[in-house]
Amino acid sequence: MLWFDVDRSAAAPLTTQVYEQVRSRILRQELAEGERLPSSRELAANIGVSRNVVLEAYDRLTAEGYLEGRPQTGTYVAAGSSFERHRETEQKRLAPPAAVTRTEAGTATIDFRAAHPAADYFPRTVWGRLAKEVCLDAPERVFGYNRAEGVPELRSVLARYLLQARGVRCHPDQIVITSGATQALHLITELLSRKKDGCVAVEDPVTDEMRTIFTYAGSTVLPIPVDDKGIIPEELPAEEKPDFIFVIPSHQFPLGGTLPIQRRIQLLEYARRMDCCIVEDDYDSEFTYEGAAVHSMQGLDPERVIYVGTFSKILSPALRIGYAVLPERFIPEYRRLKWFADRHTSSLEQMILARFMEEGYFERHIRRMKKIYRKRREALVRSLQQELPQAKILGQSAGMHLVVEIPGMRFTQYMLRRIHLEGVHVYAVEHYAIHKGRHEQQIVMGYGGLTAESIQEGVVRLRRALENE
Numbered sequence: 001m002l003w004f005d006v007d008r009s010a011a012a013p014l015t016t017q018v019y020e021q022v023r024s025r026i027l028r029q030e031l032a033e034g035e036r037l038p039s040s041r042e043l044a045a046n047i048g049v050s051r052n053v054v055l056e057a058y059d060r061l062t063a064e065g066y067l068e069g070r071p072q073t074g075t076y077v078a079a080g081s082s083f084e085r086h087r088e089t090e091q092k093r094l095a096p097p098a099a100v101t102r103t104e105a106g107t108a109t110i111d112f113r114a115a116h117p118a119a120d121y122f123p124r125t126v127w128g129r130l131a132k133e134v135c136l137d138a139p140e141r142v143f144g145y146n147r148a149e150g151v152p153e154l155r156s157v158l159a160r161y162l163l164q165a166r167g168v169r170c171h172p173d174q175i176v177i178t179s180g181a182t183q184a185l186h187l188i189t190e191l192l193s194r195k196k197d198g199c200v201a202v203e204d205p206v207t208d209e210m211r212t213i214f215t216y217a218g219s220t221v222l223p224i225p226v227d228d229k230g231i232i233p234e235e236l237p238a239e240e241k242p243d244f245i246f247v248i249p250s251h252q253f254p255l256g257g258t259l260p261i262q263r264r265i266q267l268l269e270y271a272r273r274m275d276c277c278i279v280e281d282d283y284d285s286e287f288t289y290e291g292a293a294v295h296s297m298q299g300l301d302p303e304r305v306i307y308v309g310t311f312s313k314i315l316s317p318a319l320r321i322g323y324a325v326l327p328e329r330f331i332p333e334y335r336r337l338k339w340f341a342d343r344h345t346s347s348l349e350q351m352i353l354a355r356f357m358e359e360g361y362f363e364r365h366i367r368r369m370k371k372i373y374r375k376r377r378e379a380l381v382r383s384l385q386q387e388l389p390q391a392k393i394l395g396q397s398a399g400m401h402l403v404v405e406i407p408g409m410r411f412t413q414y415m416l417r418r419i420h421l422e423g424v425h426v427y428a429v430e431h432y433a434i435h436k437g438r439h440e441q442q443i444v445m446g447y448g449g450l451t452a453e454s455i456q457e458g459v460v461r462l463r464r465a466l467e468n469e
């Protein structure tokens with residue numbers, strides 16, 4: 001089946017886009033000499049353009065010798081038309097823009113990307129005022145090179161917050177401020193995976209971004225299945241010792257389970273037996289909409305658990321501020337690794353954040369955002385119930401995303417593209433799975449960065465795309 005995206009917002013006319021797409025496939029030998037092309041009617045339906053557009057493109061390709069029409073049978077790739085050009089140049093010229101943001105009707109695509117906070121609610125005024133204050137009255141040392149672990153002002157207020165809100169037990173000196181959780185995890189992998197043939201046990205499915213941090217550092221990833229409660233400890237390897245176990249116990253990504261205490265204990269017992277660490281990613285636990293947030297695993301065993309947090313979800317990923325809370329034995333080496341990575345995270349941003357927390361804005365902001373995300377989640381659940389009553393909603397009522405399962409549906413690449421053509425982006429859970437084939441009926445839908453109106457419209461478009469299947 002021949003299928004590709006056309007971009008209605010692009011300057012190039014649709015006929016040219018179809019012509020270029022078919023031509024490049026012939027040149028790259030993706031359409032082989034002698035291969036029959038779909039009829040103009042069929043291709044027009046596949047890519048959502050009028051038949052005339054395809055007819056015109058086919059005519060041009062025939063005139064230039066790429067295609068030949070055979071009476072009664074159809075249109076074929078002409079002999080001698082394929083030629084391997086320089087791929088990179090070809091792709092750059094022909095690839096559709098990374099994020100096609102316009103649909104047929106010319107309206108913006110609604111992107112249900114997970115874990116994107118509401119940028120429209122960033123506390124600009126307060127942040128701006130505090131930034132000015134820091135510039136005017138922070139001590140001079142802040143404007144020089146500072147210690148790799150971060151400024152003491154932020155580490156102190158953070159240690160107090162983590163104890164009270166997440167049950168994390170640590171001294172401020174056990175905290176290292178990093179450039180987001182991403183850097184914290186990268187440095188942890190460097191710290192703990194020193195052996196050549198090391199492996200990291202990770203939840204499966206898991207966020208692809210975090211997984212690639214481990215593989216990029218040279219570790220083998222050992223997938224451990226996840227169910228609706230989170231990682232299944234019985235599935236951890238009995239013989240092979242992982243360098244560490246990476247878990248997201250408070251709100252597993254993407255399936256959304258909260259790990260019960262029994263499994264937390266099992267995990268810790270395993271880690272003690274195997275003498276390895278648990279790395280706990282606690283990226284969005286502030287936003288729990290039913291009951292109280294479960295405390296961290298770090299609080300159960302601060303010597304075994306490295307706790308990783310971030311301000312990307314609560315405030316903004318633009319800050320690039322995250323942190324790792326480490327057992328004492330790892331501190332000197334981890335600080336060294338951070339120093340070699342980038343010396344330290346911006347001290348000015350850290351100082352602004354420290355004031356934001358000390359002066360009570362942080363907790364106020366969390367309370368405010370929790371209300372907003374709860375409403376957005378409710379809007380999504382309501383729209384799904386109205387438009388797609390057969391859909392099952394999975395995962396804890398928390399965070400900024402949920403998982404939708406539609407019985408009988410398979411969210412293949414093709415299906416996702418059909419959905420995209422309706423002007424909506426959703427994400428297949430299969431994409432995050434290491435072992436493929438278990439989550440084909442499930443998609444991730446993030447709601448953090450979308451208004452209730454966009455959510456409603458997005459679900460209507462999703463229903464339309466699924467109906468057309």
Ligand SMILES: Cc1ncc(COP(=O)(O)O)c(C=O)c1O
Nearest residue numbers: 115180181182207283310312322
């Ligand atoms: C599971 C998980 N943890 C943490 C993060 C945050 O990364 P960072 O703090 O580098 O922005 C993300 C980002 O999307 C994530 O998906």
